[in-house]
Amino acid sequence: MRKKRVTGRFYLFLAAILVIAFLLLRPLLVTHSKETVIMMANAAQRQTVDCVIIRDEAVFASDSTARVEYIAPEDSLVAEGDNVANLYTTGYSESLLNNLEATRKKIQDYHKELLANIVDTELNKLDSVVNYMSLELKNLITRQTKGNLKTVTSQLETAMVNRQDYLRQNKRGDNKLTKLYDEESARLSGIQSWRKAATAEQAGVVSFYIDGYENDLTPSALNTLSIADVRTVLAGSNLANTRQTRASGIYRIVDQDHWYVAVLANGNTWTPVVGQDNYFMQLEGFDDLIYTASVYSVQKEGDTTLAVFEIKDPIGPLIYRRSGKAQFNIELTGLSVRVEALYNQNGQMGVWVYDVPGGTFVPVEVLSTDGTIAMIQPLVDGALQLGQTVLIK
Numbered sequence: 001m002r003k004k005r006v007t008g009r010f011y012l013f014l015a016a017i018l019v020i021a022f023l024l025l026r027p028l029l030v031t032h033s034k035e036t037v038i039m040m041a042n043a044a045q046r047q048t049v050d051c052v053i054i055r056d057e058a059v060f061a062s063d064s065t066a067r068v069e070y071i072a073p074e075d076s077l078v079a080e081g082d083n084v085a086n087l088y089t090t091g092y093s094e095s096l097l098n099n100l101e102a103t104r105k106k107i108q109d110y111h112k113e114l115l116a117n118i119v120d121t122e123l124n125k126l127d128s129v130v131n132y133m134s135l136e137l138k139n140l141i142t143r144q145t146k147g148n149l150k151t152v153t154s155q156l157e158t159a160m161v162n163r164q165d166y167l168r169q170n171k172r173g174d175n176k177l178t179k180l181y182d183e184e185s186a187r188l189s190g191i192q193s194w195r196k197a198a199t200a201e202q203a204g205v206v207s208f209y210i211d212g213y214e215n216d217l218t219p220s221a222l223n224t225l226s227i228a229d230v231r232t233v234l235a236g237s238n239l240a241n242t243r244q245t246r247a248s249g250i251y252r253i254v255d256q257d258h259w260y261v262a263v264l265a266n267g268n269t270w271t272p273v274v275g276q277d278n279y280f281m282q283l284e285g286f287d288d289l290i291y292t293a294s295v296y297s298v299q300k301e302g303d304t305t306l307a308v309f310e311i312k313d314p315i316g317p318l319i320y321r322r323s324g325k326a327q328f329n330i331e332l333t334g335l336s337v338r339v340e341a342l343y344n345q346n347g348q349m350g351v352w353v354y355d356v357p358g359g360t361f362v363p364v365e366v367l368s369t370d371g372t373i374a375m376i377q378p379l380v381d382g383a384l385q386l387g388q389t390v391l392i393k
Contacts, residue, residue, distance in 0.1 A: 034392040035354060038384055041336035043368050043375050044329070047270050049263040051283070051326040052233045053318060054217045054225075054308075056255040059210065060198055061248040064089050068250060069195075074150060074208055075319065078200045084251055085198045085208075100187040104164065107180045111167050126163040133159050204253040211322050212246030213239060219260065222297065227306045230262050234323055256315045260296060260308055261326060267305035273365050273377060274298055276330070279309065284325040289316060293328070332367055335384055336375045340392045342366065351376070352391040353384070359391045 069086035072078050111123075133156040139145040140152055168181070200206065216229075216239040232239060261281065265272075272279075277294035293309035300306075309328075341351050342364075349366055352359035362383050364376040378384045 035389050036338050036341050036392055038351075038386055038388045038390060039336050040386055041334070041373060041375055043332045043370075045270070045332060045368050046327065046329050047265060048325055048327045049265045050230075050234050050323070051261050051263045052217065052230050052323050053321055054219065054222070054260040054262060055214075055315070055319070056219050056258050057204075057214055057252045058202060059214045059245060059249045059252045060084070060201070061245065062087060062198075062250055063248050065250060068208075070208060072200075072206045073154070074206070076206055077204070078206050078253065079203050080200055082200045083197050084200050084206055084253075087196045087198050087250065089196060100184065103180060103184045103187055107167065107177070107184065110174075110177055110180060123163070123166060126159070126166055129159045130156070130163055198250065200253055202253055205256045205319060206251055206253055207319060208251045209320060210246055210249035210252060212242035212249070213322060214249065214252055215241040215245045217322075219258075222260065222308055225262060225306070225308070227264065227299070227301050227304055230264055230306060234264075254315070254319055256319065257312060259311050259315050259318075261293065261311060262306065262308045263326060263328070265305045265307065267300050267303050270368070271300075271305055271366060272298055272307045272309075273367060278330055280329045281309065281311070282327045282329075283318060283321065284327070286317065289318075332375055334367065334375050334377060335386065336373050337390055338392070339369055339372060339374045341390045342374055342376075343393070351384070352393065354389040354391050359393075 065087045067088040069088070071086060072082065072084045078084060133152065136145070136147070137149075137152050137156055140147050140149055213233060217225075217233070229239060272295040274295050274297060277292075279293040279295070281291045281293045282289065291311050291313045293311050296308040296310040298305060298307050337351055342349055343352065343361070345361055348363050350361050350363040353362050363379040364384070365379065367375040367377055369375070376384070
């Protein structure tokens with residue numbers, strides 16, 4: 001019998017069958033993959049981290065100021081152009097002020113001499129107020145009483161000015177008294193020649209407390225802020241301009257409704273995602289204050305994550321704080337998978353969606369994990385759906 005000859009077409013047909021069989025059996029024969037399903041989950045996340053506060057604040061500085069006379073009250077709102085302080089430039093001497101006070105003391109003593117046999121109930125009342133406020137200030141300084149030092153000092157200054165104005169407006173016709181008032185005017189003119197008014201260049205809250213970081217920690221420098229910078233501030237060490245700002249700073253004007261908090265965290269347990277806007281922040285020591293924060297930026301370096309949060313709530317007493325420990329809380333709802341389904345491919349976390357044999361890699365952000373379930377967010381919107389099958393290889 002004549003044998004049939006095997007042609008090349010037969011081998012091509014056989015190869016095609018083998019390829020189809022391989023593709024169909026590949027998940028079982030090659031990868032031995034298991035499967036899991038994308039689910040919905042809720043998670044409450046709480047993190048306590050070291051933080052640095054970054055304010056939108058402008059510092060008025062001067063290297064030629066010998067003395068500052070504060071005009072605007074500390075922690076008060078000022079408008080653009082308001083007088084914040086009077087600055088006495090180099091050349092001014094404290095002896096000028098001492099001489100002025102000595103002249104005013106002479107005026108007061110001479111007034112009392114002239115009024116020795118005259119009852120002036122209004123002047124007696126003003127004297128009593130000055131004496132009372134002086135005693136209050138003394139008791140407050142020696143801690144015999146409790147109160148606000150700034151308020152008591154302001155009240156004493158007002159009482160003294162009121163008495164001084166009354167004496168000036170009701171001065172008796174006396175040559176010696178007239179000469180004393182002329183002497184006071186001359187001394188005032190001498191002092192004012194060294195004085196310059198400092199006005200607010202923008203609206204905001206004024207503060208005369210400068211820590212030196214104001215010109216380094218600014219909103220405009222957030223893009224260049226590094227993990228090393230934050231660690232330096234947390235350690236209390238100087239940044240590039242800290243020493244100079246602290247030495248020459250006179251006052252600062254702060255935007256109380258827009259500020260930032262930079263935090264350092266373990267990137268293996270917590271990675272905030274840019275744009276998340278439902279965080280709640282509390283600073284240790286200020287448990288009665290809760291701020292709403294959104295994630296402004298995130299950068300990673302090894303196992304450390306630097307996250308910057310943007311806050312648009314009134315800053316309140318944190319206008320005086322630069323660092324501390326902060327607690328961040330958030331309630332999350334979203335897609336989740338078992339942690340075994342997460343894979344690191346070339347430095348990018350993701351999951352293998354079983355849409356074709358072998359699966360397709362989809363990059364994700366891991367929002368939180370408890371070691372068993374991981375809440376995830378795809379880098380491309382809509383790339384993952386509830387109920388999709390993912391591989392555990």
